[in-house]
Amino acid sequence: MAPVRKKTSKLRKSPKNPSKIQPKNNSTSESEENSPPPAEQFELGDHNSDSASELSSDGDDPLTDDFLQGSDDDEEKASEGASGSGSDSDDDNIEKKSIAIDEEKAREEEDAEAEMQLNINQESDEFRLPTKEELGEEALRPPDLSNLQRRIKEIVRALSNFKALRHDGSTRKDYVDQLKKDICMYYGYNEFLIGALVEMFPVVELMELIEAFEKPRPICLRTNTLKTRRRDLADVLINRGVNLDPLSKWSKVKAEDSVLVGRGMVYRKRVSRTLKTEEFYSTMQCNSATIAIFSRSATLVGLVVYDSQVPIGATPEYMAGFYMLQSASSFLPVMALAPQEKERVVDMAAAPGGKTTYIAALMKNTGIIFANEMKVPRLKSLTANLHRLGVSNTVVCNYDGKESDQLLPNVSPKENSVLADSRTINLSEKLSDPVFKLNIHYAAFHSQLPKVLGVNAIDRVLLDAPCSGTGVISKDESVKTSKSLEDIQKCAHLQKELILAAIDMVDANSKSGGYIVYSTCSIMVAENEAVIDYALKRRDVKLVPCGLDFGRPGFTKFREQRFHPSLEKTRRFYPHVHNMDGFFVAKLKKMSSSKPGVKPSETAEKEEETTTFVKEKEIKGGVKENGNVSSESEFKKKKRKFSSKPSNGLKENGKESSESEHKKRKKRQFPSKEEISNASIFFSLGAAISTLRRRHESIL
Numbered sequence: 001m002a003p004v005r006k007k008t009s010k011l012r013k014s015p016k017n018p019s020k021i022q023p024k025n026n027s028t029s030e031s032e033e034n035s036p037p038p039a040e041q042f043e044l045g046d047h048n049s050d051s052a053s054e055l056s057s058d059g060d061d062p063l064t065d066d067f068l069q070g071s072d073d074d075e076e077k078a079s080e081g082a083s084g085s086g087s088d089s090d091d092d093n094i095e096k097k098s099i100a101i102d103e104e105k106a107r108e109e110e111d112a113e114a115e116m117q118l119n120i121n122q123e124s125d126e127f128r129l130p131t132k133e134e135l136g137e138e139a140l141r142p143p144d145l146s147n148l149q150r151r152i153k154e155i156v157r158a159l160s161n162f163k164a165l166r167h168d169g170s171t172r173k174d175y176v177d178q179l180k181k182d183i184c185m186y187y188g189y190n191e192f193l194i195g196a197l198v199e200m201f202p203v204v205e206l207m208e209l210i211e212a213f214e215k216p217r218p219i220c221l222r223t224n225t226l227k228t229r230r231r232d233l234a235d236v237l238i239n240r241g242v243n244l245d246p247l248s249k250w251s252k253v254k255a256e257d258s259v260l261v262g263r264g265m266v267y268r269k270r271v272s273r274t275l276k277t278e279e280f281y282s283t284m285q286c287n288s289a290t291i292a293i294f295s296r297s298a299t300l301v302g303l304v305v306y307d308s309q310v311p312i313g314a315t316p317e318y319m320a321g322f323y324m325l326q327s328a329s330s331f332l333p334v335m336a337l338a339p340q341e342k343e344r345v346v347d348m349a350a351a352p353g354g355k356t357t358y359i360a361a362l363m364k365n366t367g368i369i370f371a372n373e374m375k376v377p378r379l380k381s382l383t384a385n386l387h388r389l390g391v392s393n394t395v396v397c398n399y400d401g402k403e404s405d406q407l408l409p410n411v412s413p414k415e416n417s418v419l420a421d422s423r424t425i426n427l428s429e430k431l432s433d434p435v436f437k438l439n440i441h442y443a444a445f446h447s448q449l450p451k452v453l454g455v456n457a458i459d460r461v462l463l464d465a466p467c468s469g470t471g472v473i474s475k476d477e478s479v480k481t482s483k484s485l486e487d488i489q490k491c492a493h494l495q496k497e498l499i500l501a502a503i504d505m506v507d508a509n510s511k512s513g514g515y516i517v518y519s520t521c522s523i524m525v526a527e528n529e530a531v532i533d534y535a536l537k538r539r540d541v542k543l544v545p546c547g548l549d550f551g552r553p554g555f556t557k558f559r560e561q562r563f564h565p566s567l568e569k570t571r572r573f574y575p576h577v578h579n580m581d582g583f584f585v586a587k588l589k590k591m592s593s594s595k596p597g598v599k600p601s602e603t604a605e606k607e608e609e610t611t612t613f614v615k616e617k618e619i620k621g622g623v624k625e626n627g628n629v630s631s632e633s634e635f636k637k638k639k640r641k642f643s644s645k646p647s648n649g650l651k652e653n654g655k656e657s658s659e660s661e662h663k664k665r666k667k668r669q670f671p672s673k674e675e676i677s678n679a680s681i682f683f684s685l686g687a688a689i690s691t692l693r694r695r696h697e698s699i700l
C-alpha cells in the first residue's frame, strides 16, 4: 500500500477543542478533531481494516506521523525542481531555499494563529439551554438525533469552561440535567444509570466512557499452557492463514494511554511510544483473521483478535482446548490471585470457567481447585470448559457461596441434610463416567460452600462476584436500561455476604497463600470499594497491591463516602482508558481468623438487624447516618472498648487466643496438600449419590 503523505503544515495545525465529542460512528473526523500529536503520538479514527485503501487516499491519513521524515525530502526535491538544474551557484540555491522555508514557516504560523483566533471566537459563543417551551415542542416531534448530538457537544463544552461559556440565568445543575436527559435519549440509557455515571466522571470523560461503551472490546484468546505453548499455537494459526501481529507488552502502555484494537477497527490514542511502521501496517492491511499477541509475563499468554473471518470459537484448535476465548479484563483477577502449585484454591463463582481454567493452568494441574457455581444450568458450560482444556485438578461444586444459616427455599430439607449423612465413596470405582475419570467432581446438592469446605481451609479464594455488569455495556446493551438503584443495592448486599464467606474459608496461616481476590465487572462504587471497605471493618484482613502494573487506583472518597485509605491499592479498569471492559480488582491478605466485633455467622442483612449492630451504631458517635466514619481510628477504639468482654476464646482486642484457634483448627482438619494431590477420586456424597447421578446426567 502506497501511503499518502500528509503535508507538514497540516500537522502543525492548531488544536481544536479536544473536548468536542466525536459524532457517533463517525470514522473520519477524529484526527481532525484533536490536536496534532507530538512526533511519537498517534491519533487515529476508527477504521475498518478492509478500508485500508481509503486510508491511503485520504489527505488526513492518520499514519502520516510515519512519514514526517519523508515530507522533508519532498520539499527539497520540489524546491530543486523550481530552481532548475542550471542555477547560479550552490550557495545561492541554499540561500533561496532557506528564504523560501522561512517564508513558508511564517505563513504557516500566521495561518495557525488565525485559526486559533477563530476557534477562540467560536468557543466563546455562549450556549443557551432550550427553554421549557422549546423542550415541550421538541417532545412532540420524533427525536432529532443530530440536534441532540450537537446539544450534547455544546453542553459538554459549556460545562468544561462554565465561567466563560455559561448563559446568564442558567446554573451548572440546569446544564447537567439537560445533558443527562439528552444522553439518555441519544444513547438509550435509563436515568438512574446516567445519574450514577455523571456522579463518577467529569463530563468530558463521561462522554469518552459512553462512546467507548458503544464500541466492541477486542476479543481475546488465552493460550492454554496445559496443552500448548503460545509459539506453537501461533504457528498452527498462521498455517491456517491467520495473520499474527505481535504487539508489544500490554504493560508497556502507560495507564492513561490506550492501545485500542477492536473488531474491524484499529486506532491508537495518545500512545506514548512510536509504533513501528511494519507493525502498524501489518495490522491495517490484514484481510483475513488478524491476531495481535500481547503478553505481560511469562505466565500470561494472550492473543487479541481484532479482525477475523474464521470462526475463532470453532477452530480445531479451539475444540482441542488449545485456547480459551475470554476478555482481556478477565485475565486480571487471576493474575492478582497468583495461585501457586499444589495449593488449595476456591473459585467461588466459577461458571463458565474462564478464570478457573486459567488458575488450573498456572497451578499446572496440581493441588486442588474447588470451582463453585450456584446456578445449575451454568454448570454445563463450566464442566465442558474444564474438559476441553484438560483440567484435572478441579472439583466442580454446586453450592451457595454465602455463609447464611438459611436453607435455600427451593431445596428439600433432605438435600440440605445430605452432608450430615455422608460417607466417603471412591467415585472412580462407582462411576464409569468420564467426567469422574478425569478427576472432575460434581457435587450436586445445595448447601453452603463455606460449611462444606470449612473455615481456615483454603490457601487462596477468587471471588469473581455476581454483579450488575455496568462495566460490560458494550457486550450487553440491556444493562443501559435494565439496572436500577435497587439492583445495585441487591448486588452489593450479596457481594458483602460472599466476601465475608470467602475470607472465612481462607487459612490465615497458609504458608504460601492466605489471599482473597475480589473482582467484578461493575464500575459502581457500591459494588466495589464499599464492599471491600465493609470487609476491612468486619474481618482481620488488609489490602495488598494487586500486582497489576496498570489500572486506576480505587476510590478512597466518593461523594460523601470515605473509605479506608488502603482502598487506593485496588484497581479500576475502564474501556475508554484501558480498552478493556469496566472492571474492579482487589487483593486482600487474611491476617488472622478473628472477626472483630461480629458474630461468626453474620450476614450483611442480619448484621443490620442485630442488636450488636444497633449498639455499634450507638457507639460510633463520629459515624454519620450514611455509615461514613468521621474518624476511623476513634471508631475502632470505641469498638474495642465495647467488645472488651472476652467470650468464646476472644481476646480483649477481639482476636482469638492462639489456644482456641488451635483447637478450632484441630477440630476441622483439612487434608494436607500431599494428600490432596495424591488422592484418587474421593468425594463425600453419601445419600446424595443417586441425586448426583441423575442431575449430572441431565446436565451432560
Ligand SMILES: C[S@@+](CC[C@H](N)C(=O)[O-])C[C@H]1O[C@@H](n2cnc3c(N)ncnc32)[C@H](O)[C@@H]1O
Binding pocket: 330, 348, 349, 350, 351, 352, 353, 354, 355, 356, 372, 373, 374, 375, 378, 399, 400, 401, 402, 464, 465, 466, 467
Ligand atoms: C461474574 S460470574 C463468574 C464468571 C466466572 N468467574 C468466569 O470467569 O467465567 C458470577 C457467577 O456467580 C454465580 N452466582 C450467583 N450467586 C451466587 C452465589 N450465591 N454463590 C455462588 N455463585 C453465585 C452466577 O451464577 C455467575 O455464574
